[in-house]
Amino acid sequence: MPVLQRIKKPTTRKGKKVLLSKEPKPIEGPKQSIFLQGRNPSERTRKLLKDIYDLKKPDAAYLSRKNDFVPFEDSSLIEKLCYKKEAALFGVGSHSKKRPHNIVLGRTFDYGILDMIELGAEEYKAMSEFHNIKVLAGSKPCLLFNGPAWELNQDLKRLKSLFSDFFHREKVETIRLQGLEHVLSFTATDDGLIYFRSYRISLKKSGQRTPRVELEEIGPSIDFKLRRTKLASDDLYKEACKIPREMKPIKKKNISRDAFGTKHGRIHMGKQDINRLQTRKMKGLKKTTEEKKKILLQKKKDKKAAKQKQHVEV
Amino acid sequence: MDIVNEILEREQKKADKYKPITVEKHLELEFDLGSLLASDTNDLDIKTLKTNKDSYLLALTRDNAQLLLNKVWELPTERIEEAIVVRLPQPTTILPRAKPVPVPKPLTKWQEFAKAKGINKKKKDKLQWDEQLQKWVPLYGFKKTAAEKEKNWLIEVPQNLDPMTDMYEKKAGEKSEKVAKNELQRLKNLARAKKVKIPRVGLPVTSDKASATQLSTAASVAKASTASLGKFQDKLPKEKEARGKGVHELIPGKERKRKAPIPTPAAEKEYNLNLLDNILSKRPKIDMDKAVAKSINEEEVKRSHEKKNMKPGLGKRKTQGKGNATNFSAKKPKAGKGKRAPNKKSTGRKRR
Numbered sequence: 001m002p003v004l005q006r007i008k009k010p011t012t013r014k015g016k017k018v019l020l021s022k023e024p025k026p027i028e029g030p031k032q033s034i035f036l037q038g039r040n041p042s043e044r045t046r047k048l049l050k051d052i053y054d055l056k057k058p059d060a061a062y063l064s065r066k067n068d069f070v071p072f073e074d075s076s077l078i079e080k081l082c083y084k085k086e087a088a089l090f091g092v093g094s095h096s097k098k099r100p101h102n103i104v105l106g107r108t109f110d111y112g113i114l115d116m117i118e119l120g121a122e123e124y125k126a127m128s129e130f131h132n133i134k135v136l137a138g139s140k141p142c143l144l145f146n147g148p149a150w151e152l153n154q155d156l157k158r159l160k161s162l163f164s165d166f167f168h169r170e171k172v173e174t175i176r177l178q179g180l181e182h183v184l185s186f187t188a189t190d191d192g193l194i195y196f197r198s199y200r201i202s203l204k205k206s207g208q209r210t211p212r213v214e215l216e217e218i219g220p221s222i223d224f225k226l227r228r229t230k231l232a233s234d235d236l237y238k239e240a241c242k243i244p245r246e247m248k249p250i251k252k253k254n255i256s257r258d259a260f261g262t263k264h265g266r267i268h269m270g271k272q273d274i275n276r277l278q279t280r281k282m283k284g285l286k287k288t289t290e291e292k293k294k295i296l297l298q299k300k301k302d303k304k305a306a307k308q309k310q311h312v313e314v
Numbered sequence: 315m316d317i318v319n320e321i322l323e324r325e326q327k328k329a330d331k332y333k334p335i336t337v338e339k340h341l342e343l344e345f346d347l348g349s350l351l352a353s354d355t356n357d358l359d360i361k362t363l364k365t366n367k368d369s370y371l372l373a374l375t376r377d378n379a380q381l382l383l384n385k386v387w388e389l390p391t392e393r394i395e396e397a398i399v400v401r402l403p404q405p406t407t408i409l410p411r412a413k414p415v416p417v418p419k420p421l422t423k424w425q426e427f428a429k430a431k432g433i434n435k436k437k438k439d440k441l442q443w444d445e446q447l448q449k450w451v452p453l454y455g456f457k458k459t460a461a462e463k464e465k466n467w468l469i470e471v472p473q474n475l476d477p478m479t480d481m482y483e484k485k486a487g488e489k490s491e492k493v494a495k496n497e498l499q500r501l502k503n504l505a506r507a508k509k510v511k512i513p514r515v516g517l518p519v520t521s522d523k524a525s526a527t528q529l530s531t532a533a534s535v536a537k538a539s540t541a542s543l544g545k546f547q548d549k550l551p552k553e554k555e556a557r558g559k560g561v562h563e564l565i566p567g568k569e570r571k572r573k574a575p576i577p578t579p580a581a582e583k584e585y586n587l588n589l590l591d592n593i594l595s596k597r598p599k600i601d602m603d604k605a606v607a608k609s610i611n612e613e614e615v616k617r618s619h620e621k622k623n624m625k626p627g628l629g630k631r632k633t634q635g636k637g638n639a640t641n642f643s644a645k646k647p648k649a650g651k652g653k654r655a656p657n658k659k660s661t662g663r664k665r666r
Contacts, residue, residue, distance in 0.1 A: 054390075142379060143349070144382070177399065206334075241410050
């Protein structure tokens with residue numbers, strides 16, 4: 001009979017720390033991403049992934065070694081590498097006659113593949129081909145999704161979520177107004193073409209408080225063609241989108257606001273004992289000694305009964 | 315009026331110098347300011363997109379970026395370290411997590427009990443002063459074991475035990491039993507946490523199919539589990555009772571051991587002598603503290619009895635007239651200790 005296996009414990013303090021840091025947390029930091037090469041990567045895909053890596057830099061790793069695998073057929077290598085690098089996002093570049101300049105973008109949940117979307121880079125202009133000032137590394141970009149196709153097509157809907165997952169960097173409370181200097185634009189057409197553009201914002205005077213926005217393209221500029229997709233089932237996606245209790249706002253009871261914004265509160269009060277109400281003191285209403293005695297006796301009796309009741313309950 | 319017109323004109327000129335910040339759109343954009351995201355659902359101009367791709371995309375993006383930044387600039391601003399920042403609202407787009415939401419660890423049976431009873435874990439000191447060894451001994455670890463070994467170079471055999479018992483072996487056995495019990499409890503806790511059903515005694519069945527011997531044992535036990543221990547149950551043709559190690563004890567009504575053979579006189583004699591020895595070697599233990607306390611108590615009772623029966627001395631007693639002789643105590647009577655009950659007749663100190 002096999003005995004229940006003992007949980008393998010870390011042998012060193014450092015190993016314990018590493019394992020602890022890998023445990024799921026209610027509030028997660030920015031997702032890490034890895035970029036790797038598949039079978040026969042073309043120069044274009046390699047450069048493209050490098051550019052995306054540059055955009056994502058502090059939270060990304062670029063693996064330059066070629067890997068003989070096809071993500072849509074066997075995803076075990078990606079899962080392994082994501083576990084190793086603690087990454088939740090990945091990009092794979094490959095090139096073949098059937099699928100030229102192939103880029104697979106995807107994300108994992110609990111070290112298993114969640115979504116995987118294949119894109120063909122039909123046209124590409126690298127960041128280095130634009131000779132101008134780039135944006136500061138690590139700044140939070142504005143994300144713009146143009147076109148009605150983003151909402152209509154189910155694959156594109158998921159791709160929109162994937163793109164915002166890739167590029168939104170991390171959740172912030174406040175942002176410096178002068179630090180808004182990067183725009184990523186994703187334009188989708190009905191025939192499955194996605195135009196990826198990146199611009200630098202320059203704020204001009206407008207005579208008002210809000211400045212006028214002028215843009216300058218800084219690259220990369222990519223025309224993607226949507227190819228195969230492998231999306232998570234609704235159950236898994238729902239499980240992945242679960243919000244921990246710590247993040248949910250605590251609802252305050254009995255407080256409401258009406259249409260004018262006035263605060264209303266509902267208060268619950270116990271029943272008032274009128275018999276013991278102290279009214280105006282007058283000589284005529286004074287209790288006689290007999291009455292006082294009676295009240296005292298009653299009080300004693302009540303107390304005794306309450307005590308007995310408590311005893312019984314215990 | 316001239317002045318007003320002049321000012322208005324000047325303002326108009328000033329405004330003309332700048333490009334507008336307003337953008338006309340068919341459908342309003344959807345904003346998620348928390349993640350600085352805007353989605354434009356207006357139809358694209360496919361023709362211009364085909365012919366003049368880059369400039370069209372630039373214009374479209376500029377317009378949308380302008381709209382997004384207009385919204386951002388409307389948000390409440392703050393000043394943090396010489397920089398103007400805006401406070402962003404909560405993001406509305408929900409992105410999937412990287413790892414599942416952590417679930418709290420299930421409590422062990424003891425932890426559950428302690429929680430219900432309000433028992434808190436007390437922290438023990440890592441080092442403790444050992445009076446016998448005159449040094450600090452850790453709570454656990456090899457140094458503790460070494461200290462124990464040094465201390466227990468000799469262990470007394472208690473009076474009620476066989477003088478030839480090896481106390482070291484006995485101690486080691488107790489320890490290993492404790493470890494085994496702890497391990498069993500750990501496994502039980504694990505099973506409870508995973509909601510695995512386990513029998514109250516014995517080992518759990520690991521495979522889903524029981525073996526032939528297990529099944530035949532179960533059948534035998536079931537058959538014997540009546541008020542008359544299965545005496546009146548029908549028998550199948552060629553039915554065999556389960557056999558094997560430990561099976562006999564499981565079947566009700568069969569606990570009795572086989573009768574021992576009649577002993578030889580020598581063996582019987584030895585057995586009886588052993589029994590007698592065992593009884594005689596049981597000496598009563600004397601609890602010194604208890605004995606001393608008992609004798610002191612007896613003495614005191616005796617003294618107080620004598621005191622009561624003694625005739626009162628002549629003229630020595632200071633009487634207070636109506637005072638009760640038996641109710642006398644050396645303590646001064648006290649008042650109500652600050653708690654006054656006006657309705658209660660308290661026997662306080664009489665004030666004059």
